[in-house]
Amino acid sequence: MFRILKQSLATGIITEAAPIPDDAELERLGIELRRRIGGRFGRSLAIRQVDAGSCNGCELEIHALNNPYYDVERFGVHFVASPRHADALLVTGPVSRHMETALRRTWRATPSPKLVIAAGTCACSGGEFGVSYASRGAVENVIPVDALIPGCPPTPLDLLTGLLGVLRGALPGEGARLTPQQRSPDP
Amino acid sequence: MSRFDWLSEYLARLEDDHVLVRSGSAERLAPAHLLELDAEDWGQAARVACTFGTRFVALWGDPAETQVRVYACLERERDYLVLSTEVSLAQPVLASLTPCYLGANRLERHLQDLAGIAFLDHPDNRRWTRHQAWPDGSFPLRTDFPSAGRSPRRAPADADYRFQRIQGNGVYEIPVGPVHAGIIEPGHFRFQAVGEEILSLEERLGYVHKGVEKIAVGRDPAGLARLAGRVSGDSTVAHAWAACIAMERAAGCEVPARALHLRALMCERERVANHLGDIGAICNDVAFSFAHVQCARLREQWQRRSRELFGHRLMMDAVCPGGVAQDLPPGAPEQLHADHLALRRAVNPLFDVIEDHPSLDDRLIDTGRLSAADARALGCTGYVGKASGQAFDVRRDNPYPPYDGLEVRVPVQDAGDVAARVRVRMEEVRESLDLMDRLLTPMPTGPIDTALPEPQANAVGLGFVDGWRGEILSFVRFGEGARIARFFPRDPSWMTWPALERLIHGNIVPDFPVCNKSVNASYSGQDL
Numbered sequence: 092m093f094r095i096l097k098q099s100l101a102t103g104i105i106t107e108a109a110p111i112p113d114d115a116e117l118e119r120l121g122i123e124l125r126r127r128i129g130g131r132f133g134r135s136l137a138i139r140q141v142d143a144g145s146c147n148g149c150e151l152e153i154h155a156l157n158n159p160y161y162d163v164e165r166f167g168v169h170f171v172a173s174p175r176h177a178d179a180l181l182v183t184g185p186v187s188r189h190m191e192t193a194l195r196r197t198w199r200a201t202p203s204p205k206l207v208i209a210a211g212t213c214a215c216s217g218g219e220f221g222v223s224y225a226s227r228g229a230v231e232n233v234i235p236v237d238a239l240i241p242g243c244p245p246t247p248l249d250l251l252t253g254l255l256g257v258l259r260g261a262l263p264g265e266g267a268r269l270t271p272q273q274r275s276p277d278p
Numbered sequence: 279m280s281r282f283d284w285l286s287e288y289l290a291r292l293e294d295d296h297v298l299v300r301s302g303s304a305e306r307l308a309p310a311h312l313l314e315l316d317a318e319d320w321g322q323a324a325r326v327a328c329t330f331g332t333r334f335v336a337l338w339g340d341p342a343e344t345q346v347r348v349y350a351c352l353e354r355e356r357d358y359l360v361l362s363t364e365v366s367l368a369q370p371v372l373a374s375l376t377p378c379y380l381g382a383n384r385l386e387r388h389l390q391d392l393a394g395i396a397f398l399d400h401p402d403n404r405r406w407t408r409h410q411a412w413p414d415g416s417f418p419l420r421t422d423f424p425s426a427g428r429s430p431r432r433a434p435a436d437a438d439y440r441f442q443r444i445q446g447n448g449v450y451e452i453p454v455g456p457v458h459a460g461i462i463e464p465g466h467f468r469f470q471a472v473g474e475e476i477l478s479l480e481e482r483l484g485y486v487h488k489g490v491e492k493i494a495v496g497r498d499p500a501g502l503a504r505l506a507g508r509v510s511g512d513s514t515v516a517h518a519w520a521a522c523i524a525m526e527r528a529a530g531c532e533v534p535a536r537a538l539h540l541r542a543l544m545c546e547r548e549r550v551a552n553h554l555g556d557i558g559a560i561c562n563d564v565a566f567s568f569a570h571v572q573c574a575r576l577r578e579q580w581q582r583r584s585r586e587l588f589g590h591r592l593m594m595d596a597v598c599p600g601g602v603a604q605d606l607p608p609g610a611p612e613q614l615h616a617d618h619l620a621l622r623r624a625v626n627p628l629f630d631v632i633e634d635h636p637s638l639d640d641r642l643i644d645t646g647r648l649s650a651a652d653a654r655a656l657g658c659t660g661y662v663g664k665a666s667g668q669a670f671d672v673r674r675d676n677p678y679p680p681y682d683g684l685e686v687r688v689p690v691q692d693a694g695d696v697a698a699r700v701r702v703r704m705e706e707v708r709e710s711l712d713l714m715d716r717l718l719t720p721m722p723t724g725p726i727d728t729a730l731p732e733p734q735a736n737a738v739g740l741g742f743v744d745g746w747r748g749e750i751l752s753f754v755r756f757g758e759g760a761r762i763a764r765f766f767p768r769d770p771s772w773m774t775w776p777a778l779e780r781l782i783h784g785n786i787v788p789d790f791p792v793c794n795k796s797v798n799a800s801y802s803g804q805d806l
Binding site: 094095097098099102105140141142143144145146147148149150151152153154155157158159160170172173174184185187188189190191192193196197218219220221222223224225226243244246 | 409568801
């Protein structure tokens with residue numbers, strides 16, 4: 092126990108300040124204002140990560156979001172185990188045809204209002220794999236996408252910036268509540 | 279002992295058994311020795327090889343218009359042997375190697391699904407890689423199958439796969455996946471359990487099949503290196519390196535010494551990063567979050583340095599045909615030496631805690647035990663093999679440059695449990711740190727790449743690299759105009775996935791995550 096305490100105290104707090112995305116940054120991240128959901132998620136965002144065909148590179152960097160340097164939970168972002176607990180799906184990979192139905196079912200299991208964030212170049216555009224007999228390419232070919240975070244893989248900072256941007260986009264004003272009219276229709 | 283002294287004995291035995299070797303070559307698929315056989319002798323040649331105690335390495339096919347050339351790679355006493363035969367598409371039937379080599383099971387089913395070869399006497403001829411994205415009776419790797427596929431329709435769920443079931447009082451089934459509860463790749467696990475005890479686990483993979491082998495066809499060498507770097511993103515350096523070796527051997531390319539050292543440096547960095555992450559994650563799976571946080575901290579520092587000095591946090595696209603994409607910036611060797619020293623100092627107290635902590639001992643020792651016999655039969659390499667007494671490491675046993683000039687110490691354990699796999703990984707971190715220091719002193723000077731000569735049509739090459747998961751094999755055949763005609767990467771996960779099914783026997787369901795993490799086989803690398 093002493094060894095553990097010593098190591099923890101010697102390490103101290105290494106968590107870094109959060110990046111502040113400016114408007115240009117948001118633009119770059121391709122956040123579609125039109126699709127912003129005018130509601131709020133109680134200042135927190137519960138994310139269900141879905142690997143729909145990734146090479147696992149994106150997963151490594153998404154994992155890194157939880158390391159003590161980025162500590163994404165301090166922004167109210169946490170990863171949940173079920174789509175039924177999620178506000179947002181963070182989807183990686185080109186969508187393999189073998190994952191197509193599973194991804195759609197996961198999307199349907201997520202309660203509305205919901206956000207879909209495509210993370211990584213493959214999820215945004217199909218990337219190195221594109222569309223083939225085995226791959227549907229970009230996530231938006233399978234389910235509606237609200238935000239894109241490109242990168243191969245996106246760095247934790249890219250992911251963090253993108254997620255904060257999504258939160259801002261999804262939280263237009265204090266006290267705003269989602270009305271049925273504002274809810275994005277389920278296609 | 280001279281190399282390959284068992285080959286002449288093997289050839290004599292084949293002659294005794296009236297197996298005709300059409301031709302043999304030590305160069306065409308170097309470092310492996312290639313033997314070409316008639317299709318009807320395939321099974322017998324493998325049976326004889328099996329009596330020699332060879333380890334199964336890989337099996338793949340190379341379809342042409344009217345026939346498929348099938349290759350099987352075996353290894354004994356550090357030497358690789360490749361058997362090859364041609365199967366006519368008019369009657370695509372070949373003897374299965376699975377009765378001799380358990381590790382051939384899924385690779386044969388993969389070839390069955392993608393190239394349409396029926397394997398006789400295969401104990402389990404259910405489909406493996408194919409779900410519902412293409413219909414039964416059509417085969418994506420065949421030349422007449424369009425890369426874009428034939429049907430744009432949505433692929434339905436793979437609902438009618440025949441899982442094995444156990445029946446009895448109190449036996450119940452737990453289906454898990456393909457979408458898992460954590461930030462991990464998709465796959466399906468079917469448990470049969472009584473109470474908490476797992477009676478059996480059946481894996482169903484193939485969910486992230488992206489058609490890697492098909493979309494490789496027609497690429498240029500640089501394009502193939504990029505694709506190989508995404509076979510399994512956590513092994514991007516190792517897979518890209520193996521593919522580049524295969525292309526360089528096919529094209530007859532001498533890679534500059536400095537590039538080789540840089541490749542090895544990156545590959546060892548990749549090993550350290552993944553082991554650090556996994557050691558922490560294994561501890562986290564038994565609720566020892568202290569080690570998880572500390573390892574994650576060290577891994578993050580490590581990845582930041584990779585970005586600073588090697589251009590990318592995972593070093594993607596850093597290995598390219600003929601060399602590497604970028605040189606180290608000035609002052610980098612000093613920085614790296616300092617980093618290695620700092621990491622050595624940082625892991626010492628941490629690994630001491632992990633190796634000797636009652637709550638970890640309680641959960642990791644005796645958990646998920648893989649017997650040496652199973653590891654051997656399946657052909658496991660990497661930390662899974664090494665923790666179960668299988669010492670093979672390509673860097674030491676069939677060294678490719680620059681490892682031919684370096685002594686690599688390979689940690690081996692006998693216990694075969696999760697604790698042993700953790701110990702092997704901790705030892706590998708320390709050994710990699712030593713290796714990296716030696717790779718830097720002295721670092722060869724000179725160019726970091728050379729142009730890949732234009733390969734002849736049908737030139738083939740084989741690359742072996744010891745990635746952090748173990749032995750990677752990469753096969754390349756060029757077509758006309760330096761375009762890729764065939765690419766097959768065999769990730770070590772092909773062998774460690776079946777190992778997981780075995781080592782989980784008799785463990786409790788709540789220990790599955792830690793057992794799985796201790797193996798950490800790649801889904802993407804296996805599904806291709």
